[in-house]
Amino acid sequence: MPGSLRSLLAEPRPPGAPPAGPRDWFLAAACALIAVLEGIARPDLPGGLVAPVVAVVLAPTLLIRRSHPLLAVVIAFSATLLAPIATGNVPPEEYSLVYLLLLLYALFRWGSGREAALGLAVIVVKQVVSFVSGQVDASDTIGGTALALAVLAIGAAVRFRTGARARELEQVRLRERERLARDLHDTVAHHVSAMAIRAQAGLATAASDPDAAVDALRLIENEAKEALTEMRTVVRALRTDEQDAPRLADLPGLTVGAGPKVAVDVHGDLDSVPPAVGAAIYRIAQEAVTNARRHARGATRILIHVMSDDDQVRLSVTDDGTTVNDKPIRGYGISGMRERAELLGGTCTAGPGAEHGWHVEAVLPA
Template sequence: MLELLRSVWREPRPAPAPPRVWRDWVLVGVLVPVALLEGLLRPDLSWRALSVIVSTGLVATLLWRRSRPLLMVVVGFGVATVVSLVVGADFPKQNVLVFMVLLPYSLFRWGSGREAVLGVAVIAGKIGLSSVLGYLTPGDALGGVVVLAFVMALGAVFRFRSRARVRELDQVKLLERERLARDLHDTVAHHVSAMAIRAQAGIAMANSDPDAAVDALHLIDAEAARALDEMRGMVRLLRTEADLSPGPRVADLERLASRTRPPIDVEVVGDAGGLPSPVSAAVFRLAQEAVTNARRHAKHATRIEVRVVVDESTVRLRVSDDGDLRQAGSPGFGLVGMIERASLLGGTCEAGPNAGRGWTVTAVLPRAAS
């Protein structure tokens, strides 16, 4: 339960929402006249002028409910609480204020976990205070809690549905980039093979037919130009919206050890400085993902060991913890990504429980990535 509360508290905001959309303006344009008409025409309305001013003013919170959901909840329910204390009754009582259920919805739809917890505290404080002071009957208070809980759950459902949609789109992009990477490999391999054949032919005919050797050089030059053009075009696609700065390497593994508990022991055996960039970057990413999984799932772990062994032909990575055994099941998305990354470089990646305690991830990559 404590871990659940921590995860909720640390939940970030979803992708930035637009500050306001046309529907917000329409709601404000409709609700303001309705609030004015209800305030003027409803015969049983007490504190008429104050009620109209408060209700029409609170309608404006809808314009910032996406970008400032917690602030709007505090303003809406805080103002209602203060005015209720001033007049000594649940206030205001205009039916148009049903629009305030949109504020808790927006809190769970676009707010962070921390904002959601604080907003729920504000709302619960308002309902609890009104109940204690006798402004609300127990039945009304319970009904309000049920309605608001449903609205907040609805906001959370739409939030995670939107996030799932974003993940699906990201997955499609990743798969497309993988196809582009394979196309790039095939294209470069084709042109390089053609250049090698032309070079061999030119060498064989250099003594007997110099002109044929020159023609072979021209063909090699044309093949090289085409290969470079196609490779640059695909690399531009692969790097779209990507960070072009140098990525982390094996030498950066010490950064993993600088984090919080459990402590991480990092050991690199062999010359890792001469590794090709794709292999070195893959070793770091695999170790990073394995350490993240260990921190997340290895209960009661006292240490995590990261060991990289580099020899003349292969790079071996081993990440092991001493936490409680986890049940082996279908691999999660993190392990699937690790296996895919290793296989793209011609290597392997496996994970499973140790003989006694803990879990181990092992990856073997060829030093010259295939």
């Protein structure tokens, strides 16, 4: 078996297939109703009464097109192949049967590789048998096959594009985990180094000054508690070599650069903010400023506002550009900001401002 065919048959179903909901029930009911109305409006319909009956009976297959795409295709194409037996070899030609194209789309969009291959075989067999038995002529067979293949190709293209974007988003998450792990690694390394120095000092003074050794142990205990607090937020990620972890004190550095003027407004006790949280706030602000400089139409000013208290650190980045609701920023920077915030137990939102520009807001626990 060729490797490409083996890979196709081993392809699993894509995740995220939505279950049948009210819209699907409405769609099925609407298709059935249209089939009935068409049967009434076209008394000379080829196939007679069989045509609208087939169209109505097959409408419920729309409800299972995502959960059981192969079954839906087998039922629909078997019915349309066998229906001419009751009409003297005249296939049902209701225009309303066009909804069967949704089953073809769903086959390649939501089916597994094996289901897609079997479904394609069913379609080919149906077309060949219909032509050989004289139900349809050569032109109809060619046209119907071309249309079916086009719809299948659209389903496959959407499936591939969705999967590619999911993989790209996963890469964003991995990069953010790497950066966060590196930032936290530096913080924990600092605490461990301090503990080692305190331990050495305690050992050196233990014989002559036992109280100094006790003080050293207390300091080691405090450093260990802080290190453990940071370690609880470490994610499993590979460490990459980067420059030193950023801090909230580095935010003024974001004012340097071409484009709109950047202003930084900070309130609260920055010294009490955990290093991991400070690094995350800086990274999110950095990404927000970069996006504003690239995409904020007509912006002249970007404001970074940070508010810190005992419970949380709140970041807000806004600009005075023109709000464009129907043109979102492309790329994965926003996904990366959201991922970094969620890894630390916080939230991050981004979208058009109420009055103008783009608004990014992040809230992280302090």
